[in-house]
Structure formats: structure tokens, C-alpha cells
Amino acid sequence: MRGADGQGGYTAVAKLLHWLTALLVLGMLGVGLWMVGLPISLTKLYVYAWHKWIGLTVLVLTVLRLLWRTRSPPPPLPATVTAWERRLAPWGHGALLVLLLAMPVSGWLMSSAGGVSVVWFGVLPLPDLVPRDSLTFDMLRTVHHWLAWTLVAVLVLHVAAVVHHDLFRRDGIFRRMSPFTR
Template identity: 50%
Template sequence: MTAVPRYSTPAIVLHWLVALLIFVAFPLGLYMADLPLSPTKLKLVSYHKWIGVTVAMLAALRLVWRLTHEAPPLPAAITGWERRLSAVTHGLLYVLILVIPVSGWLMSSAKGVQTVWFGVLPLPDLIGKDKALGEQLGELHEALNYTMLALVVLHVAGALKHHFIERQPFLQRMSLRG
């Protein structure tokens, strides 16, 4: 049996940790957005921000790791268009994983609500208070999140297609169990 080329353990851990945090932050953002202003909503917004800042930091670390460590080669059976689609999808996911938290931070800054990581570390406002800009940034933040959702669905569907339909060892590439 041939060994499956796998990502490194740090890459795998960062991948799944970032994915888990996003899978918590996205539905939390949807849920809290329509809540009336209350102590509960403020608490949930804080949790959402904490997750977002953490995602941004882990994503930056993940990007540095990825730029300094080669990904395992794709199986030879992957066609040229699939390779290009994979590269574009992964590139856009990296961009969005970094840009979405920044867009949320910009939105909070424009709305005049400081981001305080884990309630302990106040982060500087990135821009001055501007209610209209805050609303526009909120719309941008939402659009970016839905774009990422579409890309995540494409990413997962591709991995499952290759693994279950084409019987290529895609899931093992990102598994801690070799």
C-alpha cells in the first residue's frame, strides 16, 4: 500500500482549528445580527469578535506556515481544470479568512464600538467613527461571509467527490491519522 502524501501536522491543526472557529462564528453572526439590543446580544457580539480576531491571528500563522512549507502534491489523476479550480478556491479562502475579520474590525471601529479581545486586550480602532461607513462595512462583512460560505461548500464538495466518488485519498491528506 502506498503512503498518502499528507500536509504537515501544524498545517492540519491550523486548518481544522480555523475551520472549527469559522463554523462557530458564522452561525453565531447570523443569529446575533437580528437580535434586539440587549446584554445577551452584546455578549454574543463580543464572542463573535473574539473568534474573529483569533481566526485572523491563526490565519496569519497558517499563511506563514503555508508559504514556508510545500503542500503535498495532488494525485496525478487530477485534471488541469481541477488543479486550477483548487488553486483559485484555496487562494480565495486564504484571502477571505484574513479579510473577513479585518472587515468586522473596520465595521466595529466605524460604528464606534471598540474590539476588546477576550475582554482583556483592547485593539485600536482602525478608522474613525462614521455611522454610514459602518453600515456599508457591515454589508461588506456579510457579503464576504456568504462568499466564503459558497467557497467552503465548493471546497468540501470537491474533497468529498474526490474521496468517495473517484476513490482518491483526499480526506487523508488533511487527517492527523496517517
């Protein structure tokens, strides 16, 4: 079966990318919301730098994930999934993937507009995507903020859908992405 591991689940690579991204993104959302309230200090600068570096790592993981997806598409959904859920699922997953690209790209654009070039993990200097400009910076800051809350909302729906399937339908949707099943 194309894209599946033979038992209707995601491949080990897809699972690794999913759970690594999930861990990093949940951390990024928490740290992001916390760090903006910190007083100007060395700690704040340090946390901002790590926020940017890990955020760009999420970008790389998402690009790898999309490439992997073209090679190995998601396994077909089980028969217990209703017609409307079948139509909705790719949109939900698509929205998550778009947000996983839009979050880091908007952050990178914001940093460039704010006049702070990113040197990834202090080693790889990245190009500025837009010239320094305070109006553009403010606009991108708002975009980054609202994208983050949109991501939170879609994630709540994502987890609710998985819980609903496994708790009420018991159709093994979680097992498809579980790090503990092969």
C-alpha cells in the same frame, strides 16, 4: 518531500490550523447569522463581544497558517487530479485564505466605524482602524454580510470537491488533511 509528511499529506501543524479554523469559522457563521436577530439585551452584547474575539483569533490563526505555508508548502496533488482541477485548486484555496483574512478585517473595520473599540478577550485593547462614521459603518456592515455569504458559497464548493474526490474517485484527497492519519 517538501511540505509533505512523507506520505503526500499535509503536516500536523497545517492540519491542526485547518481543523481549528474550520471549527471556529463554522461556529462564527452560525452565531453571526443568529446574533444579528437578537433583541437588544445583555446576551446580545455578550455574544457580539465573543463573535469579535473569536473572529480576531481566526485572523491570528490565518496569519500563522500563511507563515507556515511559506515554510512548508502544500504537498503535490496526486496524479488522479485532472489538469483543470490542478489549475483551479490553488485559486479555490487562495479564495478561502483571502476570505479568512477579509472576514475579520472587515469586522474590525466595521466595529471601529461604529465607534466600538475592540478589547481582545477583555484584555488587549486594539486600535481603531478608521474613525467613527455612520455611512462607513453601514457600508462595512454590507461588506461583512456579503463576504460571509461568499465564504459560505466557496465552502460548499470546497466540501463538495472533497466529497467528489473521495466518494467517486477514491483518490484519498481527504486523507491528505485528515486529523486521523499521520
